[in-house]
Amino acid sequence: MTKTSQEIKFIEGGVCAPRGFRANGIHCGIRKNKSKRDLALIFSETLCNAAAVYTRNIVFGAPITVTKDSLSNGKAKAVVCNSGIANTCNPDGLEKALAMRAITANGLGIAPEDIIIASTGVIGLPLNLEPVENGMKTLVEGLSEGGSDFAAQAIMTTDTRKKEYAVEFTLDGKTCSIGAIAKGSGMICPDMATMLCFMTTDADITLPALQSALTAAVKVSFNMLSIDGDTSTNDMASIMANGLAGNNPVEAGSNDFEVFKNALTALCIKVAREMARDGEGATKLLECIVEGAADDESAGIMAKSVIKSSLVKTAVFGEDANWGRIICAMGYSGVKFDVDKVSISFESEGGKVAVCENGKALNFSEEKAAKVLAKDEIVIRAALNEAKGRAVAFGCDLTYDYVKINGDYRT
Amino acid sequence: MTKTSQEIKFIEGGVCAPRGFRANGIHCGIRKNKSKRDLALIFSETLCNAAAVYTRNIVFGAPITVTKDSLSNGKAKAVVCNSGIANTCNPDGLEKALAMRAITANGLGIAPEDIIIASTGVIGLPLNLEPVENGMKTLVEGLSEGGSDFAAQAIMTTDTRKKEYAVEFTLDGKTCSIGAIAKGSGMICPDMATMLCFMTTDADITLPALQSALTAAVKVSFNMLSIDGDTSTNDMASIMANGLAGNNPVEAGSNDFEVFKNALTALCIKVAREMARDGEGATKLLECIVEGAADDESAGIMAKSVIKSSLVKTAVFGEDANWGRIICAMGYSGVKFDVDKVSISFESEGGKVAVCENGKALNFSEEKAAKVLAKDEIVIRAALNEAKGRAVAFGCDLTYDYVKINGDYRT
Numbered sequence: 046m047t048k049t050s051q052e053i054k055f056i057e058g059g060v061c062a063p064r065g066f067r068a069n070g071i072h073c074g075i076r077k078n079k080s081k082r083d084l085a086l087i088f089s090e091t092l093c094n095a096a097a098v099y100t101r102n103i104v105f106g107a108p109i110t111v112t113k114d115s116l117s118n119g120k121a122k123a124v125v126c127n128s129g130i131a132n133t134c135n136p137d138g139l140e141k142a143l144a145m146r147a148i149t150a151n152g153l154g155i156a157p158e159d160i161i162i163a164s165t166g167v168i169g170l171p172l173n174l175e176p177v178e179n180g181m182k183t184l185v186e187g188l189s190e191g192g193s194d195f196a197a198q199a200i201m202t203t204d205t206r207k208k209e210y211a212v213e214f215t216l217d218g219k220t221c222s223i224g225a226i227a228k229g230s231g232m233i234c235p236d237m238a239t240m241l242c243f244m245t246t247d248a249d250i251t252l253p254a255l256q257s258a259l260t261a262a263v264k265v266s267f268n269m270l271s272i273d274g275d276t277s278t279n280d281m282a283s284i285m286a287n288g289l290a291g292n293n294p295v296e297a298g299s300n301d302f303e304v305f306k307n308a309l310t311a312l313c314i315k316v317a318r319e320m321a322r323d324g325e326g327a328t329k330l331l332e333c334i335v336e337g338a339a340d341d342e343s344a345g346i347m348a349k350s351v352i353k354s355s356l357v358k359t360a361v362f363g364e365d366a367n368w369g370r371i372i373c374a375m376g377y378s379g380v381k382f383d384v385d386k387v388s389i390s391f392e393s394e395g396g397k398v399a400v401c402e403n404g405k406a407l408n409f410s411e412e413k414a415a416k417v418l419a420k421d422e423i424v425i426r427a428a429l430n431e432a433k434g435r436a437v438a439f440g441c442d443l444t445y446d447y448v449k450i451n452g453d454y455r456t
Numbered sequence: 457m458t459k460t461s462q463e464i465k466f467i468e469g470g471v472c473a474p475r476g477f478r479a480n481g482i483h484c485g486i487r488k489n490k491s492k493r494d495l496a497l498i499f500s501e502t503l504c505n506a507a508a509v510y511t512r513n514i515v516f517g518a519p520i521t522v523t524k525d526s527l528s529n530g531k532a533k534a535v536v537c538n539s540g541i542a543n544t545c546n547p548d549g550l551e552k553a554l555a556m557r558a559i560t561a562n563g564l565g566i567a568p569e570d571i572i573i574a575s576t577g578v579i580g581l582p583l584n585l586e587p588v589e590n591g592m593k594t595l596v597e598g599l600s601e602g603g604s605d606f607a608a609q610a611i612m613t614t615d616t617r618k619k620e621y622a623v624e625f626t627l628d629g630k631t632c633s634i635g636a637i638a639k640g641s642g643m644i645c646p647d648m649a650t651m652l653c654f655m656t657t658d659a660d661i662t663l664p665a666l667q668s669a670l671t672a673a674v675k676v677s678f679n680m681l682s683i684d685g686d687t688s689t690n691d692m693a694s695i696m697a698n699g700l701a702g703n704n705p706v707e708a709g710s711n712d713f714e715v716f717k718n719a720l721t722a723l724c725i726k727v728a729r730e731m732a733r734d735g736e737g738a739t740k741l742l743e744c745i746v747e748g749a750a751d752d753e754s755a756g757i758m759a760k761s762v763i764k765s766s767l768v769k770t771a772v773f774g775e776d777a778n779w780g781r782i783i784c785a786m787g788y789s790g791v792k793f794d795v796d797k798v799s800i801s802f803e804s805e806g807g808k809v810a811v812c813e814n815g816k817a818l819n820f821s822e823e824k825a826a827k828v829l830a831k832d833e834i835v836i837r838a839a840l841n842e843a844k845g846r847a848v849a850f851g852c853d854l855t856y857d858y859v860k861i862n863g864d865y866r867t
Contacts, residue, residue, distance in 0.1 A: 101788070133780070134816055167780065170817070355766070359862035360863070363863030376515030376516075406580035406581070445860070448858075451767055452770045452774030
C-alpha cells in the first residue's frame with residue numbers, strides 16, 4: 046500500500062474493490078489452451094454512469110462500434126470481453142459483436158444497450174460464438190466480489206503479468222475507490238488489440254465529470270505510452286461509476302472533481318507503467334521526462350519521440366549511454382527548440398549521470414553510467430531550459446525477444 | 457547492365473564514371489582499425505554547378521553548416537568526408553569542420569568555399585584532425601579515375617556492402633552519366649550520420665535545374681526510405697555537375713530536363729533500395745506500394761507508415777502473412793480513406809497472394825503465402841480503389857541482429 050499525494054492509497058481487489066461490482070473470467074473455448082481463461086465479465090448491481098475513450102485508428106474493431114452504441118446514453122451495467130480473436134476486419138464482425146452482446150444480455154437478464162463489449166486477439170480471423178453461448182451460464186453464475194482476478198486473467202494475451210489495481214480516496218467524507226483490470230504489453234501489437242482497461246468506481250459522479258476525468262487521466266497515462274508506436278485497432282479504456290459510496294455527486298470543476306481526477310490519473314499511470322514494464326520482450330521500464338519546454342504539448346511530443354526511437358530503445362537494452370540518439374529523436378520530433386540549451390541525464394536507483402549540457406557532450410564517467418543503466422527502471426531526463434512545459438512518456442527497451450514474439454505470432 | 461525506360465543504363469565506375477572526376481579513399485587514422493578506410497575525397501578538374509539536400513533534423517552536424525556555406529554560390533570542385541566520428545554536438549564542432557575544409561583546400565590548392573564536407577560516425581565524440589592533416593597529401597596524390605571504389609569504402613560505417621553506382625543516358629546527342637557513392641544501412645542510425653550520397657555528373661545543367669532535379673529525385677527515393685524512422689543528424693545528398701559532356705545546358709522544364717531527372721531518379725532509387733537491403737540486421741528488402749489513393753502525398757504517407765511499422769517488419773522477418781498489421785498501420789497514418797475499399801497482397805519472385813479485399817479477410821492459402829514470403833525481396837501492395845494517387849516506400853525487416861548491432865554500438 047503505497048501512498049501518493051492527496052491521500053490516494055493503492056489497495057487490493059481490482060475492479061471489485063469498489064462496492065457493488067462483481068466479476069468473473071472463464072475458459073469458454075475461444076482459445077485452444079484450456080488452462081487460459083478467455084472470457085471476462087464485470088457486473089454492477091445498479092445502473093452506472095459510464096464513459097470510454099477509444100483507439101484513434103480509423104481501422105477499428107466491430108466491438109468498438111457496438112460499445113459506442115451501448116454508451117450513447119452514458120449508462121452501463123456490465124463489461125464483457127473475450128481474448129484470442131479481435132473480431133476486426135471480418136465480413137461478419139458487426140453481426141457477431143451484436144450477437145455477443147445479446148448473449149451476454151440474455152445471461153445477465155439486462156438490456157443489451159447496458160453492456161460494454163470488447164475483443165482482443167488476431168485481426169481478420171472469424172470469431173466463433175458457440176463457446177461464448179455455451180459458457181455464458183457458468184460465467185454469470187460464477188460472478189463474485191473476489192472475481193477481479195479471474196477477469197484480469199481472461200483478458201490477457203501476450204501479457205506476462207496480470208494487471209489489476211485499485212486506489213482508495215475520500216470524497217465528501219466518504220471512502221471511495223476506483224478499480225481497474227487491464228491488458229496490454231504496451232502499444233505493441235495492433236493485431237492483438239493491444240490495450241484494454243476496464244475501470245469501476247463507487248464514487249457518485251455526473252456523466253460529464255466522469256468523461257472529463259477519464260479524458261484527462263488517459264491523456265497523461267495511456268496516451269503517453271508507447272512500445273513500438275503501433276496503435277491498436279481495438280484499444281479502449283472505460284469506466285463505470287455506480288455511486289454506491291453515497292457522496293454528493295461530483296460535478297466537473299469542483300474540488301471533489303480534482304480529487305477524483307487525481308485518483309483516476311494515479312491509477313491510469315500505474316496501469317500504463319505496468320504495461321510498459323511488461324512490454325513484449327522488455328527487460329526495462331523506460332520513462333522520458335521532458336521539462337522546461339515551451340508548453341506541455343511540445344514536451345509531450347518530444348518525450349514520445351524519444352520513447353519511440355528504436356535506437357534509444359536498443360541502446361537502453363544494451364545499457365549504453367548513447368545520448369546522441371536522444372537529442373536526435375528530440376530533433377526530428379517536429380518541435381522547434383534551442384538545441385544549445387538542452388541538458389540530458391540518465392537516472393535510476395543506481396544514481397544519476399549527466400551526459401549533455403547546453404547541447405554539447407559532457408565528459409561523463411562511463412563506469413557511473415553503466416551503474417545507472419544496469420537497473421530495471423531508467424529515467425531519461427531532458428531539460429530544455431526555455432519555459433515550464435513538462436511531460437512524461439512511458440516505454441520500454443527493444444530486445445531480441447520482441448523480434449521473436451512478433452516474428453511468428455500468428456503461426 | 458540493366459536497362460530502364462528512356463535509355464537509362466546502369467554502368468560501372470561510380471563517381472568517376474562521368475568525365476573529369478577523380479576520387480580516392482584512405483585509412484588516415486580517425487578509426488583504430490587500420491584495414492578500414494576512413495577518409496574520402498572526390499575531385500573535379502573544373503568548377504561544377506553543385507546542389508544538395510540536407511537532413512530535416514533540427515539537431516544537425518557542424519559539417520552541414522559548413523557545406524551550406526560552401527554551396528551558397530552553387531559551385532563546388534570537391535567532396536571530403538570522414539567516417540568514424542559525426543562531429544555533431546561537440547563544443548568545437550564548427551571550428552573543426554572549418555579546419556577540415558581548410559586542410560582539404562590546402563591539399564588540393566583550391567578555395568575552401570568550393571568544398572563539400574561531411575562526417576559520419578558517433579555523435580558527441582570529438583573529431584581529431586591530426587590524422588586528416590597527416591593523411592591529406594597521400595589522399596590527394598592518390599586521386600585517380602579508378603578511385604571511386606576506395607572513396608565508397610572510406611565512407612562506410614555499419615554498411616556491409618559498398619554502395620557505388622552510375623547511370624548513362626543521352627542528352628542532346630551526347631552520352632552523359634551520373635555516378636554515386638553512398639553510405640547508409642537505411643535511415644537506421646542517427647549517431648552514425650546514417651545516409652550520405654555524393655553524386656557527380658558530366659552533364660551540363662544550370663544550377664536551378666540541377667537543384668530541382670535533385671529535390672525531385674530525393675523525394676521518391678531517399679525520402680521514401682526508412683529502416684526505423686530515425687532521421688540522422690548528418691544526412692546529406694549532393695551532386696556536382698561539371699558540364700564536360702558538352703551538351704547544351706539543360707534548363708528546368710525542358711525535355712532534356714525530364715531525361716536528366718529520370719536518370720537521376722533511377723540512380724537515387726537504386727541507391728535507396730540497396731541501402732534498404734543492407735539495413736542493419738536486415739534479411740529482406742521490403743517495398744510497399746500504395747495505389748489508388750486520393751493523391752500521391754496521401755499514398756506516400758500510408759506507404760511510409762507501413763514500412764516503418766515494427767510489427768509489419770517483424771512479421772516479414774518471420775515470413776508471416778499477418779496483413780492485419782498492414783491495414784492497421786495504414787489506419788493510424790493520419791490519412792483518411794475508405795477501409796471497405798482496401799485490397800492487400802504480398803508479391804515476390806515466389807508469386808502473388810491476395811490476403812484482403814474490400815477491407816475484409818480473404819481465405820488465402822498459407823502455403824502459397826509462405827512461398828511468396830520466403831524470398832529476399834517482398835512487395836506489399838495496398839490498393840485503395842479511390843483515385844490515382846500512388847507511392848512506393850522502401851525498407852527492410854526487423855531482426856535479432858538489428859537489436860544486437862544497436863544494443864552496444866558505441867561501446
